Amino acid sequence: xxxxxxxxxxxxxxxxxxxxxxxxxxxxxxxxxxxxxxxxxxxxxxxxxxxxxxxxxxxxxxxxxxxxxxxxxxxxxxxxxxxxxxxxxxxxxxxxxxxxxxxxxxxxxxxxxxxxxxxxxxxxxxxxxxxxxxxxxxxxxxxxxxxxxxxxxxxxxxxxxxxxxxxxxxxxxxxxxxxxxxxxxxxxxxxxxxxxxxxxxxxxxxxxxxxxxxxxxxxxxxxxxxxxxxxxxxxxxxxxxxxxxxxxxxxxxxxxxxxxxxxxxxxxxxxxxxxxxxxxxxxxxxxxxxxxxxxxxxxxxxxxxxxxxxxxxxxxxxxxxxxxxxxxxxxxxxxxxxxxxxxxxxxxxxxxxxxxxxxxxxxxxxxxxxxxxxxxxxxxxxxxxxxxxxxxxxxxxxxxxxxxxxxxxxxxxxxxxxxxxxxxxxxxxxxxxxxxxxxxxxxxxxxxxxxxxxxxx
Numbered sequence: 001x002x003x004x005x006x007x008x009x010x011x012x013x014x015x016x017x018x019x020x021x022x023x024x025x026x027x028x029x030x031x032x033x034x035x036x037x038x039x040x041x042x043x044x045x046x047x048x049x050x051x052x053x054x055x056x057x058x059x060x061x062x063x064x065x066x067x068x069x070x071x072x073x074x075x076x077x078x079x080x081x082x083x084x085x086x087x088x089x090x091x092x093x094x095x096x097x098x099x100x101x102x103x104x105x106x107x108x109x110x111x112x113x114x115x116x117x118x119x120x121x122x123x124x125x126x127x128x129x130x131x132x133x134x135x136x137x138x139x140x141x142x143x144x145x146x147x148x149x150x151x152x153x154x155x156x157x158x159x160x161x162x163x164x165x166x167x168x169x170x171x172x173x174x175x176x177x178x179x180x181x182x183x184x185x186x187x188x189x190x191x192x193x194x195x196x197x198x199x200x201x202x203x204x205x206x207x208x209x210x211x212x213x214x215x216x217x218x219x220x221x222x223x224x225x226x227x228x229x230x231x232x233x234x235x236x237x238x239x240x241x242x243x244x245x246x247x248x249x250x251x252x253x254x255x256x257x258x259x260x261x262x263x264x265x266x267x268x269x270x271x272x273x274x275x276x277x278x279x280x281x282x283x284x285x286x287x288x289x290x291x292x293x294x295x296x297x298x299x300x301x302x303x304x305x306x307x308x309x310x311x312x313x314x315x316x317x318x319x320x321x322x323x324x325x326x327x328x329x330x331x332x333x334x335x336x337x338x339x340x341x342x343x344x345x346x347x348x349x350x351x352x353x354x355x356x357x358x359x360x361x362x363x364x365x366x367x368x369x370x371x372x373x374x375x376x377x378x379x380x381x382x383x384x385x386x387x388x389x390x391x392x393x394x395x396x397x398x399x400x401x402x403x404x405x406x407x408x409x410x411x412x413x414x415x416x417x418x419x420x421x422x423x424x425x426x427x428x429x430x431x432x433x434x435x436x437x438x439x440x441x442x443x444x445x446x447x448x449x450x451x452x453x454x455x456x457x
Contacts, residue, residue: 006181014174021169025162032158036151040130041117044144048134055136063142064092071095079146086139099145119148127152187216191223203231239406251282292422296407299352299429306349306433313344313353313385313454317378320357324365332370338377344385346454348434353454356427360389360450363423367448368393380456384436387452396442404440427452 047070055063060083067081071094080102082093096102101123118131125147132144190207197205206227207220258275261267267275298304321337328335346353364374368391375390396404403409405428408421424440431438435455442448 006178006185009181010174010178013177014170017173018166018170021166025166029155029159029162033155036148036154037117037119037130040146040148040151041132044117044130044132044134044146047144048132048142051134051142052136055140055142060092060140063136067092067094074146077147078149079144081145082143083136084141084143088141091140102145184216187220191219194223194227198227198230203227203234236406239408248286251286255279255282289422292426293407296422296426296429299426299433302433304433306352308347309350310345311348311350311353313346313378313387314339316350316354316357317376317387320354320361321376323358324361327362328365328374331365331368333365333368334373335365336373336375338375340379342380344378344380344456346385346434346456348454352430353434356430356452357387357389359423359427360452364389364391364393364448364450367391381453383456385454385456387454389450390447391449392447395444395446395448396440397444401440401442405438 051063051066054066058065063083067083071079071081076095077098080094080096080099082096083091085091099122116133120129120131122129127147127149130146130148134142134144136142187207194205194207206224258279262272262275295304299306317337317339321335325335361374361376368374372392375388377388377390379386379388400409404424406421407425410421424438428438431452431454437453439451439453440448441451
């Protein structure tokens, strides 16, 4: 019955409403009863003061007449009055035939005298009786009593109305609460159905929510983002699988061909050595590609430990430029550097950052034609250190620019050059792991600009 969240919420809030309502009722009921008794006690006190004055002026005989008139006006069945001597003997009273069971013993009267106000029950009568004792001044004691039937009826009517209203409100609260809970949680049901469809392989499922609470809208938004991310990862995994299969096929096929030649041919020792060298070269290429793939995966997942030490970007850019200067000269490319004089210190892993910068510079030199220009700059910009590599090479087509970070992606212009399409993926992983950003701008025939932005220490 209470397995669903809607049922549990309804039960919890209904129980809370019931407890609070009963607590409020108990408070009101006690206050009402106290006020009714206080009103009666006030009347008793006023009547007692009048009787004291009458007793002092007219004595016991005048008081007896007042008792008769008082009980006749109220009714013998509703009130009683009696007067005790100092020895607790009745010396005057109203008609007590309907008031059997009143305290008679001296000990009971002495105890009641000390309390002054008291509520008692008479045998065989369900209504309560309020009793008041008044000292007359010379040892005589007067006792007033009034049945509380009218006040009991008022309390009974109040309780009856409350319980009836409480039952109606409780039933309405259960129905309205359950409907409200179901309506509030309808968005969760949509998310659940979407998750069920996703578990069956439908990754295109998205949840469209009209209205609903802020929490449900946030949940829906998070679920749809998760779906987008999962679908993107699955698509990327499929592309990577296809690209890996394509890139592995050529070297594996070549190694198989060399192995078959070794088995079936009758070559010289020198030729066998050449074939073995080719196999080693292909193996090195495969191992390198696999190592880069693992490095990218570990960096993206945060599993690769990175140093968090001060790195001087000015010094690092100069070192990388000096390293690639002979390569650029051999190709007839002018390699320039433009480094700011300000301190450019970031915290990170120098080896990884240097590898990312070297990868970008290697790409720029590789795709720039002889007599071209490659420029590396480092500067300070809005609490960040920015490194830019500009070249005037052939540029990247617009349709390829959005895919350059995909693993194993190689555009038409790069298929004839050595590489495996993992360089920019590795650069992006390294820079993101350092809290930075990578951006590439390019135009066909005008060149390419790669921009690295790292938070300043």
